[in-house]
Amino acid sequence: MASPREAPPEAVPTAQQEVARLAGLSELRAASAWFRSQETQVACWQLEMARIPAPPFGEAARAEWLKKRFREVGLADVHIDSVGNVFGIRDGSGPGFVSLSAHIDTVFPAGTPLNVRQQGTRLYGPGVSDNGAGVAALLAVAAALQAAKIAPQTPIVFVGNVGEEGEGDLRGMRHIFANPRWKDSIRYSLVLDGAGADTIVAEALGSRRFEVIVRGPGGHSWSDFGAPNPILVLARAIRAFAQSPVPTSPKTTFNIGVIRGGTSVNSIPESASMRVDIRSTSMAEMERLEAALRRELELASEEETLASERRNPSPKRSTALSYEIVAIGNRPAGELASDARMLKVIRAVDAHLGNAAQIQRASTDANIPLSLSREAIAIGGGGTGGGAHTLQEWFDCSGRELSLKRILLTVLALAGIRE
Structure with missing residues (x-):
């Protein structure tokens, strides 16, 4: 059967x-x-x-x-x-x-x-x-x-x-x-x-967004000439960071969209800030650019400190510079x-x-x-x-x-x- x-x-x-x-x-x-x-x-x-x-x-x-x-x-x-x-x-x-x-x-x-x-x-x-x-x-x-x-x-x-x-x-x-x-x-x-x-x-x-804030002693453009300038720190960092290589695949981009700082043309600013946007479909590429941003800011701060010392070898006030990078967006x-x-x-x-x-x-x-x-x-x-x-x-x-x-x-x- x-x-x-x-x-x-x-x-x-x-x-x-x-x-x-x-x-x-x-x-x-x-x-x-x-x-x-x-x-x-x-x-x-x-x-x-x-x-x-x-x-x-x-x-x-x-x-x-x-x-x-x-x-x-x-x-x-x-x-x-x-x-x-x-x-x-x-x-x-x-x-x-x-x-x-x-x-x-x-x-x-x-x-x-x-x-x-x-x-x-x-x-x-x-x-x-x-x-x-x-x-x-x-x-x-x-x-x-x-x-x-x-x-x-x-x-x-x-x-x-x-x-x-x-x-x-x-x-x-x-x-x-x-x-x-x-x-x-x-x-x-x-x-x-x-x-x-x-x-x-x-x-x-994906995107990562940062606010970068640089602070210094500030002062008058004449009497305090030589004091470290936060705007110059940002300028140095932006110039270097803008040279960062980015791949076309995966497409990766960066942008400095906002810059703020200073109170008048004859004042050395006490602070300056910028906002940076980094985008990619690759988490690794975003991390690489974030690391480059941090590195260039550290170098720019060091360079401006040295330049300040050359401009004014005997400062009467503090020449300390500081900066912070605040994450204001992180889209995975x-x-x-x-x-x-x-x-x-x-x-x-x-x-x-x-x-x-x-x-x-x-x-x-x-x-x-x-x-x-x-x-x-x-x-x-x-x-x-x-x-x-x-x-x-x-x-x-x-x-x-x-x-x-x-x-x-x-x-x-x-x-x-x-x-």
Whole structure:
């Protein structure tokens, strides 16, 4: 008697097959219909939020606004954490979470005039695109899930995080991934940042930022001539540091973006400072340039001390020089593996929608999970935008629906649907 043959293992659907299956569901069609019919509401959210100031370390009012919107679109466990991140959950039955996030802060300091307005399909004003587009998309996806009664298999945590821009130094996302509740349970992180649908940020551009402060005795340019000059220390250091070789691959850059010091043309300054930005996809290259910066400052300080002694061999006052290097930013580098499920899913979604998108390298909230070897990408919230980080910033709502479908399909392909 022949022995029974084992049944072949059930084939696991490919990302393309899963995306096509999801796109054909009636619930997904209902969500897409919501995107089409509710564009006015989405733009209204975008304008409302942009009118609320959110300078670095001053996002509290905007967080309270988003907390109310999260409750209105049916999210559960809505709360603000100790640093100001806003959370809401679309419940599921499976383990872990898929995270969908957008930063709520802007680069603009307190007191910046926010002349936010709409003309036709265009929105104008500081922050309407970066990151008004991302937060509007975040709310649109949550609202569409509620309207279409879509129940994910894996819970989806919606996050409006603080501290992405500038000296915020990714503090919101750092806090999330330092919290065991989220660090140990977020399986995928989809970050919404800015406008567009033509990029996939899967490579985290690392950066280190420093403030260098040099101090000396100061004095009058005539009577104290010869005293060591902090500005000359910076000048010597900058000249030498600017000669540092950098590779083209991995691309590595540096910049001296701010210099301050002195009180008048006839005063030897008591202090001078500069701010330095170092960027690379390679942690080793950033460390090499940081070491070069420290070395050149030490040499420049020694050279200015010797030069001061030659200018005035018998000083009547102290000629002591000192300097300090203060880290004001440290964004880790990282890269998503080429065979990561997230990358397969977003590419399958783009193929299904006929959307052309390129892998890019950038500094976003995705830096944090990527640096921890977690799956994460950053994509745009749709439409088109320009003038980011200027008072002339703008966003055009035309074509936003494509990106909202892109985001929804990606999230649900990662989370699954309870049927």
